[in-house]
Amino acid sequence: MAKNIRGIMVDTKSKYCWRRSSVGIVILLWLIPLHTAFSMPEMLIGTLPEGNIAGRVTAASSGDGIDQVYLVVDGTNHFVATDENGRYRLPNIPAKQYTLKVYRLGYTETAREIRVIPDSTIRIDFMLRKDIFTGTGITVEGKRISSPKSRAVDMQMSGKKLQENLGNTIAETIDEEPGIAQRTMGPAPARPILRGLSGDRVKVLEDGGETGDLSATSADHAVAIEPITTERIEVIRGPATLMYTSNALGGVVNVVRNVIAREAREQVRGTSQVQGESVNSGYSGGGNLVIPFGSINVFVDGSYRSSGDMNTPEGRLTNTAIQTVNASSGLSWIYDSGFLGISGRYYDSEYGIPGGFVGAHPGGVDVELLRHRFDVKGQYNFSSARLKKLEWQGGYTRYHHREYEANGIVGVEYGLVTSDLKGTLTLRNFGQFQNGHIGFWSESRNYAAGGFAFTPQTIENSYAVFGYQEMDLSSLLVKSSFRFGYRDVSPEAEKISNRIGHIRRRHFTDVAGALTGEYRLSTSIRTGLTFMRSYRAPLLEELFSEGPHLAAYAFEVGNPDLDSEIGLGGEIFLAYDADFWHWKTSMFQNSFRGYIFPVNTGDMNYRTLLPIYQYTGADAVFRGIEAETHGNLAQHWTGRFSFSYVRATLTDSKKPLPYIPPLSGKMSLVYNREQLSIGNTIRGATHQKRVAEFEEPTDGYAVMDINAQYMIPRDRYIHSIALSISNVFSTTYRKHLSRVKVIMPEPGRNFKLNYRVYF
Numbered sequence: 001m002a003k004n005i006r007g008i009m010v011d012t013k014s015k016y017c018w019r020r021s022s023v024g025i026v027i028l029l030w031l032i033p034l035h036t037a038f039s040m041p042e043m044l045i046g047t048l049p050e051g052n053i054a055g056r057v058t059a060a061s062s063g064d065g066i067d068q069v070y071l072v073v074d075g076t077n078h079f080v081a082t083d084e085n086g087r088y089r090l091p092n093i094p095a096k097q098y099t100l101k102v103y104r105l106g107y108t109e110t111a112r113e114i115r116v117i118p119d120s121t122i123r124i125d126f127m128l129r130k131d132i133f134t135g136t137g138i139t140v141e142g143k144r145i146s147s148p149k150s151r152a153v154d155m156q157m158s159g160k161k162l163q164e165n166l167g168n169t170i171a172e173t174i175d176e177e178p179g180i181a182q183r184t185m186g187p188a189p190a191r192p193i194l195r196g197l198s199g200d201r202v203k204v205l206e207d208g209g210e211t212g213d214l215s216a217t218s219a220d221h222a223v224a225i226e227p228i229t230t231e232r233i234e235v236i237r238g239p240a241t242l243m244y245t246s247n248a249l250g251g252v253v254n255v256v257r258n259v260i261a262r263e264a265r266e267q268v269r270g271t272s273q274v275q276g277e278s279v280n281s282g283y284s285g286g287g288n289l290v291i292p293f294g295s296i297n298v299f300v301d302g303s304y305r306s307s308g309d310m311n312t313p314e315g316r317l318t319n320t321a322i323q324t325v326n327a328s329s330g331l332s333w334i335y336d337s338g339f340l341g342i343s344g345r346y347y348d349s350e351y352g353i354p355g356g357f358v359g360a361h362p363g364g365v366d367v368e369l370l371r372h373r374f375d376v377k378g379q380y381n382f383s384s385a386r387l388k389k390l391e392w393q394g395g396y397t398r399y400h401h402r403e404y405e406a407n408g409i410v411g412v413e414y415g416l417v418t419s420d421l422k423g424t425l426t427l428r429n430f431g432q433f434q435n436g437h438i439g440f441w442s443e444s445r446n447y448a449a450g451g452f453a454f455t456p457q458t459i460e461n462s463y464a465v466f467g468y469q470e471m472d473l474s475s476l477l478v479k480s481s482f483r484f485g486y487r488d489v490s491p492e493a494e495k496i497s498n499r500i501g502h503i504r505r506r507h508f509t510d511v512a513g514a515l516t517g518e519y520r521l522s523t524s525i526r527t528g529l530t531f532m533r534s535y536r537a538p539l540l541e542e543l544f545s546e547g548p549h550l551a552a553y554a555f556e557v558g559n560p561d562l563d564s565e566i567g568l569g570g571e572i573f574l575a576y577d578a579d580f581w582h583w584k585t586s587m588f589q590n591s592f593r594g595y596i597f598p599v600n601t602g603d604m605n606y607r608t609l610l611p612i613y614q615y616t617g618a619d620a621v622f623r624g625i626e627a628e629t630h631g632n633l634a635q636h637w638t639g640r641f642s643f644s645y646v647r648a649t650l651t652d653s654k655k656p657l658p659y660i661p662p663l664s665g666k667m668s669l670v671y672n673r674e675q676l677s678i679g680n681t682i683r684g685a686t687h688q689k690r691v692a693e694f695e696e697p698t699d700g701y702a703v704m705d706i707n708a709q710y711m712i713p714r715d716r717y718i719h720s721i722a723l724s725i726s727n728v729f730s731t732t733y734r735k736h737l738s739r740v741k742v743i744m745p746e747p748g749r750n751f752k753l754n755y756r757v758y759f
Helices: 013-031 157-163 170-174 238-242 539-542
Strands: 002-005 008-013 050-059 070-072 080-082 087-094 095-101 110-114 121-123 125-129 132-136 153-158 179-182 191-194 202-206 234-236 251-258 267-276 282-293 298-305 310-312 313-316 323-335 339-353 364-379 387-404 410-427 433-451 458-473 477-493 496-499 501-503 506-520 525-536 546-549 556-559 565-577 582-604 608-634 637-650 664-672 676-685 701-715 717-726 752-756
Touching: 050 070, 070 087, 080 087, 080 701, 110 179, 153 170, 157 170, 157 234, 157 701, 157 717, 170 191, 170 234, 170 251, 191 202, 191 251, 238 458, 238 477, 238 506, 313 546, 410 546, 458 539, 477 539, 556 582
Parallel strands: 050 121, 050 125, 202 251, 556 608
Antiparallel strands: 002 008, 050 087, 070 080, 070 095, 095 110, 125 132, 153 234, 179 191, 234 251, 267 282, 267 752, 282 298, 298 323, 310 313, 323 339, 339 364, 364 387, 387 410, 410 433, 433 458, 458 477, 477 506, 496 501, 506 525, 525 565, 546 556, 565 582, 582 608, 608 637, 637 664, 664 676, 676 701, 701 717, 717 752
């Protein structure tokens, strides 16, 4: 059966066929590696004198460290994974001859004969290429102040850390990282908040491409990406963000799954995992496979997630269940001059929005969303002295979203068809000029709404050109970028609305730019300054909304006269990087002209009994600080401490902006011994009394978590078991960015068990 939402066709019958097929894929991916789950490592070698192995694993192409490379001392249960800088250390190894095996997804398996020396540390460095391996010796240099390395990725979560923090959503997974929070309206529709900025001011990407959902427009809309099949999550800040968006003073979140392979594999690779948690009787599982056929690589993954209502120390938060099916496949042809690939992605989710607060339906609202996305991606490597490669990516997405009242009637329905295309030309390094890129991007969105929503059917066309360049000036690294964009917003018909004004075609044109200077003060200390100018054209919902939004529990009133939002940002940082210790402190200020946000007018639409929110533009300033440090405290012990704070104010009235996170932070202590790690974390926040009109304040809190993880290497399989207890003492606390905090607090004590196998 097909439904037509004002010209956008949505096939609802095929949805259930997709779901049955996807569940079958998920079950298959779970079962393939399960026979290895009961493999046990050999017993430890006896009481021989002991020594240590340490070193670094780097990429041959760039010299950068590679994280999550697994090094296994064959014949023992000694095992370690490299850190984010590619460093590793294997302590207390009985002194004798071994084979040191190296594993990394996407690289050929390799092994090297070594001899451990009693009471000494031998250093073994490795240089890895895709499917090519070279072992290297050690080069000892005198002290030299070199130029800082290019760091486009500000934060990365993968491997053990990703498994430990894995949540129901991408936002929950990276929540509590410095400067990051999550906007929630229940557990399912969570979206990352970076430095107090939300919505489309934080760009969320999947494999560097668009998601094609509506999560940026409203707090009740979920991000259509499943975290359990994620390889890693990156946060990008600074000039590099302008290669993705003109509006990223907060940053870009990129979820990497590598559905389309860029380089050929020689062996079947994959992961599989299952997870269960007690706070919502939830369970999930999924996996992926990369299967090589010569120069052809096939990728397939799938997952299933089911959870019930969330339990809190004060009772059950009803209507918060989640059921999600996710599947994707990719086909990639790798040839001498590049690659060409296609992929298809399927995401089907049903979740609840709780009721019980102002404007909410007593029983809450049920949401059903369905997304199909198809991508074509390619790369061509030039032999030119000036041009390095051309990368291009095109995508097509069909997104369907329904919101059901308690009686089963569809209250609001959305349909969105998105087409996007991006091309990037990478330049070869020339003298002091490095990592140069120029490119273009275009997107077309066909939006329609049904039910009781009165936002007009609208077509948006957006275009942009961008450039990025680095200059290596000895101890100074300069990064610069620009982005020039145009957006045309065309409603179905021009008309005069008595409530919001003149609904008409609008177009917006502007330019964004960024400049960073990073200076190396010594071999370990670096500092830098960043200046950015961003622009943001108003969303069509901000321009033309006129009526009730069921699951948002708001009567939304747009403003067709809104202008572009202009942001000016500045940041200064100081960082220290050593072999076994790191810290970084950043201070920032982001000022906006015409900052667009919905204002609670205090009035009620008595026909729908919903509070009225009016979109408006006003000048605002965000100021904040972030600090983070981690490293070795003693043998087998590591520690980490971080905090972040942001203060947002309307410039003219000096009043606070709504939904700004308070001062928050966390402190952790971890014991590491061979494959076992046991950690304790205390996380918390101060009270938030600085609130906007009609906004509820929140008290401060401190919560304790405990986690343990055990890694078991066996032949070509690596098993990982993680157990965590969140909110150990079932503390009652409320997060300020949760809209349901007036009904129920955050989850109570939660036991979570995760098993993952790499093969």
